[in-house]
Amino acid sequence: MPPRTLSSLAHALNTAPDLDAALVALADSLVELDRMAHVALVTYEPRRALMRERRLARPDGVEVRVIDTTLDHLPTRERVGVTTGGAFIDFGDASGEFARLLAMPEIPEGGYLALKGLLFEGGLSAIVALFEPRKIFGTRATERMQPAVALFELAYARFQEGEARHEAVRTLEDVTQRVHGEYARKLGALEEQLLKATGEFSTSGDRSRTVSLERELAEVREDARRATRRSEAVEATIGSAVEQLEKAHVELHRRSEQLRQKTRTLYLIERVLSLDAATNDPRELADGLLALVGDDMNAERCSLLLRAPGEEALYLAAARGIAPNVNEGKRVGFGTGISGHVATTREPMLVQDTGEFREHPLLRDAYYTSGSFISFPLVYHDNLIGVVNLTNRRMAGVFVEEDVERVRLLGLVIALAASNSHLPERLVETLSV
Numbered sequence: 001m002p003p004r005t006l007s008s009l010a011h012a013l014n015t016a017p018d019l020d021a022a023l024v025a026l027a028d029s030l031v032e033l034d035r036m037a038h039v040a041l042v043t044y045e046p047r048r049a050l051m052r053e054r055r056l057a058r059p060d061g062v063e064v065r066v067i068d069t070t071l072d073h074l075p076t077r078e079r080v081g082v083t084t085g086g087a088f089i090d091f092g093d094a095s096g097e098f099a100r101l102l103a104m105p106e107i108p109e110g111g112y113l114a115l116k117g118l119l120f121e122g123g124l125s126a127i128v129a130l131f132e133p134r135k136i137f138g139t140r141a142t143e144r145m146q147p148a149v150a151l152f153e154l155a156y157a158r159f160q161e162g163e164a165r166h167e168a169v170r171t172l173e174d175v176t177q178r179v180h181g182e183y184a185r186k187l188g189a190l191e192e193q194l195l196k197a198t199g200e201f202s203t204s205g206d207r208s209r210t211v212s213l214e215r216e217l218a219e220v221r222e223d224a225r226r227a228t229r230r231s232e233a234v235e236a237t238i239g240s241a242v243e244q245l246e247k248a249h250v251e252l253h254r255r256s257e258q259l260r261q262k263t264r265t266l267y268l269i270e271r272v273l274s275l276d277a278a279t280n281d282p283r284e285l286a287d288g289l290l291a292l293v294g295d296d297m298n299a300e301r302c303s304l305l306l307r308a309p310g311e312e313a314l315y316l317a318a319a320r321g322i323a324p325n326v327n328e329g330k331r332v333g334f335g336t337g338i339s340g341h342v343a344t345t346r347e348p349m350l351v352q353d354t355g356e357f358r359e360h361p362l363l364r365d366a367y368y369t370s371g372s373f374i375s376f377p378l379v380y381h382d383n384l385i386g387v388v389n390l391t392n393r394r395m396a397g398v399f400v401e402e403d404v405e406r407v408r409l410l411g412l413v414i415a416l417a418a419s420n421s422h423l424p425e426r427l428v429e430t431l432s433v
Contacts, residue, residue: 006147006263013155014256020055020062022155027057029148030130034141037132038105041156042067044124051127054103065103073101078115083124088114088142088149095131104131114142118153120160128152147263154256158249165245172238179231183224190217273417282427286318289417290388293410294320297374297403299390304414305332305339306386306424314343314387317427321392329431339387342375346384348407349375352398372398376407380415385424388414 012025023041030039040056049071056063071079081089091098095113099106104113111133118126128149132141194213275288286304294302301321305314308331316330334344342349352372373391377384388411393399418424 006151009148010151010256010259010263013151014253016155019156019159022152022159023055023057023062026148026152030141030145033144034132036107037111037130037141039145040102040104040129040131042102042127042129044071044126046123046125051102054129056103056105067101067103069101074098082115082117082127085117085119085124088116088130088146090114090142099129099131102129104129107131107133110134112140112142116149118156120157125160126156151256151259154252154259158252158256161245161249161252165242168238168242168245172235175234176231179227183227186220187217187224190220273413282421282423282430283318285417285421285423286427289414289423290318290320292414293388293390293407296410297390297399297407298394298397299392300394301390301392303389304386305343305389306418306427307343307384308428309425314339315428315431317386317423329428338373338375339389342377342387343384346377346379348377348404350399350401350404352400374399374404374407376404376411378411378415378418380412380419383419385415385418 009025009029012028013022016022016025019041023039027039030037038056040054042054043052044050045052051067051069051071054065054067056065071083074082075094078089078091081087091113095111099111099113102113111131114130114132116128116130117124118128120126130142130145130149190213194217271288271292275285279285279288286306290302290304293299303319303322304317306317307313308315311331312334314332314334316326316328316332318328319326332339334340338349350373372393373389375387375389378386378388388407390399390407
């Protein structure tokens, strides 16, 4: 199985059908860091301050064990840290004792236990327990798992909101059924009494008895009407609450997507910086810089143009998806076309519909199919390094202002790496040879 990245973990958590599947996805990420470490989810019952179950991720599924242990067994400092949520709370040398309390698997050489409280609606709802072997050197898995556990926390909140929504619907159905059942029972009993009284009146003439029963029947009907109105009010209130929960779920999903995008951007930046430090080939570095922004923005066609030394012109340093007859090193003068215009003004250009734009963007090739593109200047210390162009977004997507801000960050990284490595000068010499 390929190594699980934060991006793939976010996708796995977002598509997980239940909480156990999400826990298994988190455990898969931990296995990539330390195969001897264990991660578990401890459910918490606030009313009784009781840690109810320990759910441990195993290769064949999730192992559930009832522990029924109160939080009072934890030391005061650690207990306060867990109940307030936030970072992992490390149990240090006492890890073995509390790992046994939570029924965590034993580690022969001993291990370190860390707990992190998961909050829901302002209170402690569950605890993530991470038990890893002791190490003399290297970073602890607990520290390296922080981003992954943060993603799991978002998924856990999503499952809790869904469960609360279902519980509200079930409560509404139960209340409605009880009200209508009581109404039907009382109405049936009074109608039966009324029929009996009517029969007695026809035989014995007891008119007052009939009138009394009719009055009682009217009162019961009025009570039933009021109960129905109360039931409708409860239904409306719960419906509004369900709508609010759905909106909260949508907002949570949006924030999860933003976090996923930011995590992916940081990963790509880290990859490019590692490439800059590891390679001496200017072409490989140029391709890596273009892949940084192209992959992050899902652009099927993109190009990187660098400033030609001593000239008022750009040259094509790297490209992906453009016409095959456009060669590396092709010159574009300042003020010529989109790239030349952006190089002159040093201002980014966002076009969402090329039908409203007279000039053909990029290098005027016949393979241009998108109705949206971004052309962004690469500037470092007030020096123009080059221009990056992005178009043909996957799934016929349209670039928006928010995308320009993301390219601004990526462009700064590209300009920094290209400037520090003297890429424009080195690459133009290579292309000339």
